[in-house]
Amino acid sequence: MNPINRLLAGYRSYRALYHEKRGDLTRQLAEEGQKPEIMVIACSDSRVDPAILFNADPGEIFVVRNVAALVPPYSPDSSHHGTSSAIEFAVKDLGVREIVILGHHKCGGVQAMRSIHQGNKLEDREFIGAWMALAEDACAMHGADDPGSEAAVEMATIKTSIRNLKSFPWILSRVDDGSLRLHGWWFDINTGNMLAHDPKTGQFSIVDSVPDLMGK
Ligand SMILES: [Zn+2]
Incomplete structure:
Protein backbone atom coordinates (compact mmCIF):
# COMPACT_ATOMS: atom_id res chain seq x y z
CA MET A 1 0.00 0.00 0.00
CA ASN A 2 1.16 3.54 -0.74
CA PRO A 3 2.55 4.85 2.61
CA ILE A 4 0.26 7.90 2.63
CA ASN A 5 -2.77 5.72 1.90
CA ARG A 6 -1.68 3.59 4.85
CA LEU A 7 -1.70 6.71 7.03
CA LEU A 8 -5.12 7.74 5.75
CA ALA A 9 -6.56 4.28 6.44
CA GLY A 10 -5.20 4.46 9.98
CA TYR A 11 -6.61 7.94 10.48
CA ARG A 12 -10.06 6.78 9.34
CA SER A 13 -9.93 3.94 11.88
CA TYR A 14 -8.90 6.37 14.64
CA ARG A 15 -11.68 8.77 13.71
CA ALA A 16 -14.33 6.03 13.64
CA LEU A 17 -13.21 4.80 17.07
CA TYR A 18 -12.55 8.02 18.96
CA HIS A 19 -14.76 10.61 17.30
CA GLU A 20 -17.76 8.40 16.60
CA LYS A 21 -17.87 5.45 19.04
CA ARG A 22 -16.09 7.27 21.90
CA GLY A 23 -17.12 10.83 21.14
CA ASP A 24 -17.74 11.56 24.84
CA LEU A 25 -14.02 11.12 25.57
CA THR A 26 -12.77 13.32 22.75
CA ARG A 27 -15.42 16.00 23.43
CA GLN A 28 -14.41 16.08 27.09
CA LEU A 29 -10.73 16.37 26.15
CA ALA A 30 -11.49 19.20 23.74
CA GLU A 31 -13.68 21.10 26.21
CA GLU A 32 -11.83 20.52 29.47
CA GLY A 33 -8.28 20.15 28.14
CA GLN A 34 -5.74 17.44 28.82
CA LYS A 35 -4.90 16.24 32.31
CA PRO A 36 -2.43 13.39 31.86
CA GLU A 37 -0.82 12.16 35.07
CA ILE A 38 2.04 10.45 33.28
CA MET A 39 4.84 11.73 31.08
CA VAL A 40 6.80 9.28 28.96
CA ASN A 55 -2.55 0.76 25.34
CA ALA A 56 -3.20 4.44 26.07
CA ASP A 57 -6.21 6.51 25.10
CA PRO A 58 -5.90 10.12 23.91
CA GLY A 59 -5.29 12.33 26.95
CA GLU A 60 -3.65 9.63 29.09
CA ILE A 61 0.07 10.08 28.56
CA PHE A 62 2.10 13.16 27.66
CA VAL A 63 4.94 12.04 25.41
CA VAL A 64 8.19 13.47 24.16
CA ARG A 65 10.28 11.35 21.83
CA ASN A 66 13.85 11.88 20.71
CA VAL A 67 16.84 9.76 19.72
CA ALA A 68 17.52 7.27 22.55
CA ALA A 69 15.05 8.87 25.01
CA LEU A 70 17.74 11.20 26.35
CA VAL A 71 17.23 14.00 28.84
CA PRO A 72 19.84 16.75 28.66
CA PRO A 73 21.10 18.27 31.91
CA TYR A 74 19.40 21.40 33.25
CA SER A 75 20.79 24.25 31.08
CA PRO A 76 18.57 27.35 31.13
CA ASP A 77 20.31 29.22 28.32
CA SER A 78 19.30 30.52 24.90
CA SER A 79 19.73 27.19 23.08
CA HIS A 80 16.77 25.38 21.54
CA HIS A 81 15.79 22.94 24.28
CA GLY A 82 12.91 20.91 22.82
CA THR A 83 13.01 18.09 25.34
CA SER A 84 13.49 20.39 28.33
CA SER A 85 10.56 22.55 27.16
CA ALA A 86 8.29 19.51 27.03
CA ILE A 87 9.45 18.45 30.50
CA GLU A 88 8.82 21.95 31.85
CA PHE A 89 5.29 22.00 30.43
CA ALA A 90 4.52 18.51 31.73
CA VAL A 91 5.75 19.24 35.24
CA LYS A 92 4.77 22.88 35.76
CA ASP A 93 1.58 23.18 33.67
CA LEU A 94 0.13 19.69 33.58
CA GLY A 95 1.44 18.61 36.98
CA VAL A 96 2.26 15.06 35.93
CA ARG A 97 2.92 12.72 38.86
CA GLU A 98 5.10 10.16 37.10
CA ILE A 99 7.85 10.51 34.50
CA VAL A 100 8.98 7.34 32.73
CA ILE A 101 12.18 7.26 30.70
CA LEU A 102 11.53 4.53 28.15
CA GLY A 103 14.65 3.12 26.56
CA HIS A 104 14.77 -0.07 24.54
CA HIS A 105 16.91 -2.85 23.12
CA LYS A 106 18.58 -2.49 19.71
CA CYS A 107 18.49 1.30 20.00
CA GLY A 108 20.03 2.91 16.90
CA GLY A 109 21.07 6.00 18.87
CA VAL A 110 22.97 3.89 21.39
CA GLN A 111 24.52 1.86 18.55
CA ALA A 112 25.76 5.13 16.98
CA MET A 113 27.22 6.22 20.32
CA ARG A 114 29.00 2.87 20.74
CA SER A 115 30.40 3.16 17.23
CA ILE A 116 31.75 6.67 17.95
CA HIS A 117 33.17 5.40 21.24
CA GLN A 118 35.02 2.69 19.27
CA GLY A 119 36.71 5.46 17.29
CA ASN A 120 34.55 5.33 14.17
CA LYS A 121 33.56 8.53 12.42
CA LEU A 122 29.94 8.74 11.34
CA GLU A 123 30.11 9.94 7.74
CA ASP A 124 27.74 12.70 6.68
CA ARG A 125 26.13 13.00 10.12
CA GLU A 126 25.91 16.47 11.62
CA PHE A 127 23.81 16.11 14.76
CA ILE A 128 23.73 12.59 16.18
CA GLY A 129 27.26 12.62 17.65
CA ALA A 130 26.76 15.72 19.78
CA TRP A 131 23.31 14.54 20.87
CA MET A 132 24.46 11.09 21.94
CA ALA A 133 27.46 12.61 23.74
CA LEU A 134 24.89 13.39 26.44
CA ALA A 135 25.10 9.72 27.41
CA GLU A 136 28.80 9.17 26.84
CA ASP A 137 29.33 8.10 30.45
CA ALA A 138 27.12 5.06 29.78
CA CYS A 139 29.63 3.86 27.16
CA ALA A 140 32.59 4.75 29.33
CA MET A 141 31.11 2.66 32.15
CA HIS A 142 30.24 -0.47 30.21
CA GLY A 143 32.56 -0.35 27.22
CA ALA A 144 31.59 -0.21 23.59
CA ASP A 145 33.78 -3.00 22.25
CA ASP A 146 32.02 -5.94 23.85
CA PRO A 147 28.90 -6.82 21.82
CA GLY A 148 27.44 -8.29 25.02
CA SER A 149 27.41 -4.87 26.67
CA GLU A 150 24.77 -3.44 24.32
CA ALA A 151 21.85 -3.84 26.72
CA ALA A 152 23.98 -2.68 29.67
CA VAL A 153 24.84 0.55 27.84
CA GLU A 154 21.19 1.07 26.88
CA MET A 155 20.17 0.67 30.52
CA ALA A 156 22.98 2.94 31.73
CA THR A 157 21.75 5.56 29.24
CA ILE A 158 18.35 5.44 30.97
CA LYS A 159 20.06 5.98 34.34
CA THR A 160 21.90 9.00 32.88
CA SER A 161 18.58 10.49 31.80
CA ILE A 162 17.11 9.98 35.29
CA ARG A 163 20.16 11.63 36.80
CA ASN A 164 19.79 14.56 34.39
CA LEU A 165 16.10 14.89 35.28
CA LYS A 166 17.18 15.42 38.88
CA SER A 167 19.45 18.28 37.78
CA PHE A 168 16.29 20.35 37.14
CA PRO A 169 15.72 22.03 40.53
CA TRP A 170 11.92 22.07 40.18
CA ILE A 171 11.95 18.33 39.45
CA LEU A 172 14.23 17.51 42.36
CA SER A 173 12.05 19.50 44.78
CA ARG A 174 8.94 17.62 43.62
CA VAL A 175 10.71 14.27 43.89
CA ASP A 176 11.80 15.19 47.41
CA ASP A 177 8.29 16.16 48.53
CA GLY A 178 6.79 13.03 46.94
CA SER A 179 4.60 14.76 44.35
CA LEU A 180 6.62 13.39 41.41
CA ARG A 181 8.20 10.00 40.80
CA LEU A 182 10.87 9.16 38.21
CA HIS A 183 11.11 5.76 36.52
CA GLY A 184 13.55 4.15 34.12
CA TRP A 185 12.12 1.39 31.93
CA TRP A 186 13.74 -0.66 29.17
CA PHE A 187 11.70 -2.49 26.55
CA ASP A 188 13.06 -5.64 24.95
CA ILE A 189 11.73 -5.66 21.41
CA ASN A 190 12.82 -9.31 21.01
CA THR A 191 10.78 -10.76 23.85
CA GLY A 192 8.22 -8.05 24.59
CA ASN A 193 9.50 -7.87 28.19
CA MET A 194 9.42 -4.53 29.99
CA LEU A 195 12.12 -4.09 32.64
CA ALA A 196 12.15 -1.36 35.29
CA HIS A 197 15.09 0.18 37.09
CA ASP A 198 14.97 -0.59 40.79
CA PRO A 199 16.65 2.34 42.54
CA LYS A 200 17.28 0.20 45.63
CA THR A 201 19.39 -2.36 43.76
CA GLY A 202 20.40 -0.35 40.69
CA GLN A 203 19.31 -3.34 38.59
CA PHE A 204 16.62 -3.67 35.94
CA SER A 205 13.94 -6.31 36.55
CA ILE A 206 10.67 -7.33 34.92
CA VAL A 207 8.18 -4.59 35.81
CA ASP A 208 5.81 -6.93 37.67
CA SER A 209 8.57 -7.85 40.13
CA VAL A 210 9.71 -4.34 41.13
CA PRO A 211 8.13 -3.76 44.57
CA ASP A 212 7.81 0.05 44.31
CA LEU A 213 5.82 -0.27 41.10
CA MET A 214 3.45 -2.80 42.64
CA GLY A 215 2.68 -0.55 45.61
CA LYS A 216 4.55 -2.84 48.03
ZN1 LIG B 1 16.15 3.95 20.25
Missing part, protein backbone atom coordinates in the same frame (compact mmCIF):
# COMPACT_ATOMS: atom_id res chain seq x y z
CA ILE A 41 10.15 10.25 27.46
CA ALA A 42 10.72 7.68 24.75
CA CYS A 43 12.96 6.96 21.80
CA SER A 44 11.78 7.97 18.32
CA ASP A 45 12.22 4.35 17.19
CA SER A 46 9.14 3.17 15.26
CA ARG A 47 9.02 -0.08 17.25
CA VAL A 48 8.51 1.50 20.66
CA ASP A 49 5.49 3.77 20.46
CA PRO A 50 4.37 4.48 24.07
CA ALA A 51 0.69 4.82 23.13
CA ILE A 52 0.77 1.32 21.61
CA LEU A 53 2.96 -0.27 24.33
CA PHE A 54 0.78 1.08 27.14
Whole structure:
Protein backbone atom coordinates (compact mmCIF):
# COMPACT_ATOMS: atom_id res chain seq x y z
CA MET A 1 0.00 0.00 0.00
CA ASN A 2 1.16 3.54 -0.74
CA PRO A 3 2.55 4.85 2.61
CA ILE A 4 0.26 7.90 2.63
CA ASN A 5 -2.77 5.72 1.90
CA ARG A 6 -1.68 3.59 4.85
CA LEU A 7 -1.70 6.71 7.03
CA LEU A 8 -5.12 7.74 5.75
CA ALA A 9 -6.56 4.28 6.44
CA GLY A 10 -5.20 4.46 9.98
CA TYR A 11 -6.61 7.94 10.48
CA ARG A 12 -10.06 6.78 9.34
CA SER A 13 -9.93 3.94 11.88
CA TYR A 14 -8.90 6.37 14.64
CA ARG A 15 -11.68 8.77 13.71
CA ALA A 16 -14.33 6.03 13.64
CA LEU A 17 -13.21 4.80 17.07
CA TYR A 18 -12.55 8.02 18.96
CA HIS A 19 -14.76 10.61 17.30
CA GLU A 20 -17.76 8.40 16.60
CA LYS A 21 -17.87 5.45 19.04
CA ARG A 22 -16.09 7.27 21.90
CA GLY A 23 -17.12 10.83 21.14
CA ASP A 24 -17.74 11.56 24.84
CA LEU A 25 -14.02 11.12 25.57
CA THR A 26 -12.77 13.32 22.75
CA ARG A 27 -15.42 16.00 23.43
CA GLN A 28 -14.41 16.08 27.09
CA LEU A 29 -10.73 16.37 26.15
CA ALA A 30 -11.49 19.20 23.74
CA GLU A 31 -13.68 21.10 26.21
CA GLU A 32 -11.83 20.52 29.47
CA GLY A 33 -8.28 20.15 28.14
CA GLN A 34 -5.74 17.44 28.82
CA LYS A 35 -4.90 16.24 32.31
CA PRO A 36 -2.43 13.39 31.86
CA GLU A 37 -0.82 12.16 35.07
CA ILE A 38 2.04 10.45 33.28
CA MET A 39 4.84 11.73 31.08
CA VAL A 40 6.80 9.28 28.96
CA ILE A 41 10.15 10.25 27.46
CA ALA A 42 10.72 7.68 24.75
CA CYS A 43 12.96 6.96 21.80
CA SER A 44 11.78 7.97 18.32
CA ASP A 45 12.22 4.35 17.19
CA SER A 46 9.14 3.17 15.26
CA ARG A 47 9.02 -0.08 17.25
CA VAL A 48 8.51 1.50 20.66
CA ASP A 49 5.49 3.77 20.46
CA PRO A 50 4.37 4.48 24.07
CA ALA A 51 0.69 4.82 23.13
CA ILE A 52 0.77 1.32 21.61
CA LEU A 53 2.96 -0.27 24.33
CA PHE A 54 0.78 1.08 27.14
CA ASN A 55 -2.55 0.76 25.34
CA ALA A 56 -3.20 4.44 26.07
CA ASP A 57 -6.21 6.51 25.10
CA PRO A 58 -5.90 10.12 23.91
CA GLY A 59 -5.29 12.33 26.95
CA GLU A 60 -3.65 9.63 29.09
CA ILE A 61 0.07 10.08 28.56
CA PHE A 62 2.10 13.16 27.66
CA VAL A 63 4.94 12.04 25.41
CA VAL A 64 8.19 13.47 24.16
CA ARG A 65 10.28 11.35 21.83
CA ASN A 66 13.85 11.88 20.71
CA VAL A 67 16.84 9.76 19.72
CA ALA A 68 17.52 7.27 22.55
CA ALA A 69 15.05 8.87 25.01
CA LEU A 70 17.74 11.20 26.35
CA VAL A 71 17.23 14.00 28.84
CA PRO A 72 19.84 16.75 28.66
CA PRO A 73 21.10 18.27 31.91
CA TYR A 74 19.40 21.40 33.25
CA SER A 75 20.79 24.25 31.08
CA PRO A 76 18.57 27.35 31.13
CA ASP A 77 20.31 29.22 28.32
CA SER A 78 19.30 30.52 24.90
CA SER A 79 19.73 27.19 23.08
CA HIS A 80 16.77 25.38 21.54
CA HIS A 81 15.79 22.94 24.28
CA GLY A 82 12.91 20.91 22.82
CA THR A 83 13.01 18.09 25.34
CA SER A 84 13.49 20.39 28.33
CA SER A 85 10.56 22.55 27.16
CA ALA A 86 8.29 19.51 27.03
CA ILE A 87 9.45 18.45 30.50
CA GLU A 88 8.82 21.95 31.85
CA PHE A 89 5.29 22.00 30.43
CA ALA A 90 4.52 18.51 31.73
CA VAL A 91 5.75 19.24 35.24
CA LYS A 92 4.77 22.88 35.76
CA ASP A 93 1.58 23.18 33.67
CA LEU A 94 0.13 19.69 33.58
CA GLY A 95 1.44 18.61 36.98
CA VAL A 96 2.26 15.06 35.93
CA ARG A 97 2.92 12.72 38.86
CA GLU A 98 5.10 10.16 37.10
CA ILE A 99 7.85 10.51 34.50
CA VAL A 100 8.98 7.34 32.73
CA ILE A 101 12.18 7.26 30.70
CA LEU A 102 11.53 4.53 28.15
CA GLY A 103 14.65 3.12 26.56
CA HIS A 104 14.77 -0.07 24.54
CA HIS A 105 16.91 -2.85 23.12
CA LYS A 106 18.58 -2.49 19.71
CA CYS A 107 18.49 1.30 20.00
CA GLY A 108 20.03 2.91 16.90
CA GLY A 109 21.07 6.00 18.87
CA VAL A 110 22.97 3.89 21.39
CA GLN A 111 24.52 1.86 18.55
CA ALA A 112 25.76 5.13 16.98
CA MET A 113 27.22 6.22 20.32
CA ARG A 114 29.00 2.87 20.74
CA SER A 115 30.40 3.16 17.23
CA ILE A 116 31.75 6.67 17.95
CA HIS A 117 33.17 5.40 21.24
CA GLN A 118 35.02 2.69 19.27
CA GLY A 119 36.71 5.46 17.29
CA ASN A 120 34.55 5.33 14.17
CA LYS A 121 33.56 8.53 12.42
CA LEU A 122 29.94 8.74 11.34
CA GLU A 123 30.11 9.94 7.74
CA ASP A 124 27.74 12.70 6.68
CA ARG A 125 26.13 13.00 10.12
CA GLU A 126 25.91 16.47 11.62
CA PHE A 127 23.81 16.11 14.76
CA ILE A 128 23.73 12.59 16.18
CA GLY A 129 27.26 12.62 17.65
CA ALA A 130 26.76 15.72 19.78
CA TRP A 131 23.31 14.54 20.87
CA MET A 132 24.46 11.09 21.94
CA ALA A 133 27.46 12.61 23.74
CA LEU A 134 24.89 13.39 26.44
CA ALA A 135 25.10 9.72 27.41
CA GLU A 136 28.80 9.17 26.84
CA ASP A 137 29.33 8.10 30.45
CA ALA A 138 27.12 5.06 29.78
CA CYS A 139 29.63 3.86 27.16
CA ALA A 140 32.59 4.75 29.33
CA MET A 141 31.11 2.66 32.15
CA HIS A 142 30.24 -0.47 30.21
CA GLY A 143 32.56 -0.35 27.22
CA ALA A 144 31.59 -0.21 23.59
CA ASP A 145 33.78 -3.00 22.25
CA ASP A 146 32.02 -5.94 23.85
CA PRO A 147 28.90 -6.82 21.82
CA GLY A 148 27.44 -8.29 25.02
CA SER A 149 27.41 -4.87 26.67
CA GLU A 150 24.77 -3.44 24.32
CA ALA A 151 21.85 -3.84 26.72
CA ALA A 152 23.98 -2.68 29.67
CA VAL A 153 24.84 0.55 27.84
CA GLU A 154 21.19 1.07 26.88
CA MET A 155 20.17 0.67 30.52
CA ALA A 156 22.98 2.94 31.73
CA THR A 157 21.75 5.56 29.24
CA ILE A 158 18.35 5.44 30.97
CA LYS A 159 20.06 5.98 34.34
CA THR A 160 21.90 9.00 32.88
CA SER A 161 18.58 10.49 31.80
CA ILE A 162 17.11 9.98 35.29
CA ARG A 163 20.16 11.63 36.80
CA ASN A 164 19.79 14.56 34.39
CA LEU A 165 16.10 14.89 35.28
CA LYS A 166 17.18 15.42 38.88
CA SER A 167 19.45 18.28 37.78
CA PHE A 168 16.29 20.35 37.14
CA PRO A 169 15.72 22.03 40.53
CA TRP A 170 11.92 22.07 40.18
CA ILE A 171 11.95 18.33 39.45
CA LEU A 172 14.23 17.51 42.36
CA SER A 173 12.05 19.50 44.78
CA ARG A 174 8.94 17.62 43.62
CA VAL A 175 10.71 14.27 43.89
CA ASP A 176 11.80 15.19 47.41
CA ASP A 177 8.29 16.16 48.53
CA GLY A 178 6.79 13.03 46.94
CA SER A 179 4.60 14.76 44.35
CA LEU A 180 6.62 13.39 41.41
CA ARG A 181 8.20 10.00 40.80
CA LEU A 182 10.87 9.16 38.21
CA HIS A 183 11.11 5.76 36.52
CA GLY A 184 13.55 4.15 34.12
CA TRP A 185 12.12 1.39 31.93
CA TRP A 186 13.74 -0.66 29.17
CA PHE A 187 11.70 -2.49 26.55
CA ASP A 188 13.06 -5.64 24.95
CA ILE A 189 11.73 -5.66 21.41
CA ASN A 190 12.82 -9.31 21.01
CA THR A 191 10.78 -10.76 23.85
CA GLY A 192 8.22 -8.05 24.59
CA ASN A 193 9.50 -7.87 28.19
CA MET A 194 9.42 -4.53 29.99
CA LEU A 195 12.12 -4.09 32.64
CA ALA A 196 12.15 -1.36 35.29
CA HIS A 197 15.09 0.18 37.09
CA ASP A 198 14.97 -0.59 40.79
CA PRO A 199 16.65 2.34 42.54
CA LYS A 200 17.28 0.20 45.63
CA THR A 201 19.39 -2.36 43.76
CA GLY A 202 20.40 -0.35 40.69
CA GLN A 203 19.31 -3.34 38.59
CA PHE A 204 16.62 -3.67 35.94
CA SER A 205 13.94 -6.31 36.55
CA ILE A 206 10.67 -7.33 34.92
CA VAL A 207 8.18 -4.59 35.81
CA ASP A 208 5.81 -6.93 37.67
CA SER A 209 8.57 -7.85 40.13
CA VAL A 210 9.71 -4.34 41.13
CA PRO A 211 8.13 -3.76 44.57
CA ASP A 212 7.81 0.05 44.31
CA LEU A 213 5.82 -0.27 41.10
CA MET A 214 3.45 -2.80 42.64
CA GLY A 215 2.68 -0.55 45.61
CA LYS A 216 4.55 -2.84 48.03
ZN1 LIG B 1 16.15 3.95 20.25
